[in-house]
Amino acid sequence: MTLEYYGVKSFAALKVDGSPITEADKASNEILNRELKRIRDLPILSEENNILPYDVRRNWDSFWLVDPLDGTKEFLNANGEFTINVALIEKDKPAVGVVYAPAKSVVYFSTGGGSFRKDTKTSETTRIKSSKTRGDILRVVVSRSHLNLETKAFIVELKKVHDQLELVVAGSSLKICLVAEGSADIYPRFGTTMEWDTAAAHVIARYAGKKVFNVETKEELTYNKEDLRNPWFIVE
Incomplete structure (x- = not known):
């Protein structure tokens, strides 16, 4: 979905904190809020939603934590280095994570049983496990x-x-x-x-x-x- 806006000259408004927001941020956020509720009906803490006060959030055992467009500056510069981030938080710790880089046709994901990298063009999926030793x-x-x-x-x-x-x-x-x-x-x-x-x-x-x-x-x-x-x- 975000690729519909990618590479197209678009206006970026500035939020209160001075960071940019585009129509792609808003559209991605709308879709994620809708679809995540269908997967598991939990509270959603998203960069582009109204942030609820801590007195409400502190009682959440589980919730979705979302950045609908991470790297808005990279998106605007059309260098491909932007992502869509979705995490399931359980008791203040991240339990499930998905990082999707649409312009690179790559998605990283983990549900706790290892971490994986998938090429969305070929559907080839490989398990990633970094080496404990470093090179020169x-x-x-x-x-x-x-x-x-x-x-x-x-x-x-x-x-x-x-x-x-x-x-x-x-x-x-x-x-x-x-x-x-x-x-x-x-x-x-x-x-x-x-x-x-x-x-x-x-x-x-x-x-x-x-x-x-x-x-x-x-x-x-x-x-x-x-x-x-x-x-x-x-x-x-």
């Missing part, structure tokens, strides 16, 4: 749109202990998926992200043998917090 070159994923000073400083520190380092530039939740499938080794995110940005890919990384953890506490990220912003985190 440390491959570091960085954001195409949000490479800040803190991340650059972290990379400088990595260079002190790794002779060879390669930056892998990507957008949206694909960055986490690249680590999950073994195309990169580490993804540091030292900036603002929201729960719907990470939850679906978090499941895929976890069941591919990787961790998504809070930089300060070293604990795995949790969801449905009062403040829906994620802490700084690392995927490796």
Whole structure:
């Protein structure tokens, strides 16, 4: 559906937080809200829905966590690096995750019994499980749109202990998926992200043998917090 709008010059309005929103965001959100209710009638926490207060959300044992168009800037730039993210959250932990990259004809998914990558053109599905050993070159994923000073400083520190380092530039939740499938080794995110940005890919990384953890506490990220912003985190 989002491909109907892809590559077409379209107007992007700005939300209160300054981030862009397009007609594709709205259309994708409408479809997901309708279809997820048919799959399992649970509350839906979506970037493009009205966010209910924590006093209501705190009582949710299970809910859908959705980003109908992750990487709107990448979508507008037509570089293919945008995704649709859907996660099922159970007791504040992501249990099922789907990350769909329509322009790349790829969908990553996990229901807890492993993580998989499917080519939507050929229907070929492969299980992904990243290696626990690293090669001679440390491959570091960085954001195409949000490479800040803190991340650059972290990379400088990595260079002190790794002779060879390669930056892998990507957008949206694909960055986490690249680590999950073994195309990169580490993804540091030292900036603002929201729960719907990470939850679906978090499941895929976890069941591919990787961790998504809070930089300060070293604990795995949790969801449905009062403040829906994620802490700084690392995927490796």
